[in-house]
Amino acid sequence: MPITIEIKGPIISNDDAWIYEWFEMDATSPKMVSSALSEANGDDVIISINSPGGYVWDGSEIYTALKNYPGHVEAQIVGLAASAASFIAMGADKVRISPTAQMMIHNASMWGYGDHRGMTKAAEMLKTTDRTIVNAYALKSGKTADELLDMMAEETWLDPQMALENNLVDEIMFMDNSVKMVASASAGAPSMIPQQVIDGIRNKMMNEKPKAPEASADLVTKDSLKQLFEEFKNELKNGIKPKEPEQAPAAKRNLSKLFLNL
Incomplete structure (x- = not known):
């Protein structure tokens, strides 16, 4: 029987995890996922995702851990897979999405300060980050980097059918056809502590x-x-x-x- 690992709430760093635990807030750090994968010990796992995203580098660590896992990994998007959580889902061998769930992809952002040289360098860093993030979507979907970068720049929200049509998921859960989803609502997902x-x-x-x-x-x-x-x-x-x-x-x-x- 597959082991379920939950990716819920914002994607955070290992150093910040204890603060979220104190406030009893959902959050996911690389250490949490790596520890759960170690305990799974090669057995099949299901990654249950409902997350608004978070830190890029910590999301990359989780994505890489899923790709490196020796057993079969299935991602189930049960609510929202936005931002960093969306490319974490790409680390699974198979991605399924609930008929009531959504995905969202967009450009990276950052807080920063400094003179015009520092801001120029920060802008270049963000462009580089977007080009690395897009690799996860491209490997999964087969779409070109330019196509995906355009989708990220537009902050693209995808219902289950759109995610399936763009090859970002393999299957819509509980369905054996491609009926287009029309119901939508605000996400209301937990946000990160400032x-x-x-x-x-x-x-x-x-x-x-x-x-x-x-x-x-x-x-x-x-x-x-x-x-x-x-x-x-x-x-x-x-x-x-x-x-x-x-x-x-x-x-x-x-x-x-x-x-x-x-």
């Missing part, structure tokens, strides 16, 4: 408590974290930028995170 909120929470905890959440579990309550989360959300809503943690020199900082998210 990076400013994550940074603010980290900064406060680093200043007041031990770094490792496990070591400070007796000092931090879920209610206090939720209260802190609401405070940062209100600050962002009112246009107040939360205090950010001190940053390392530019040469030692990681590149800005790339997003494929609603």
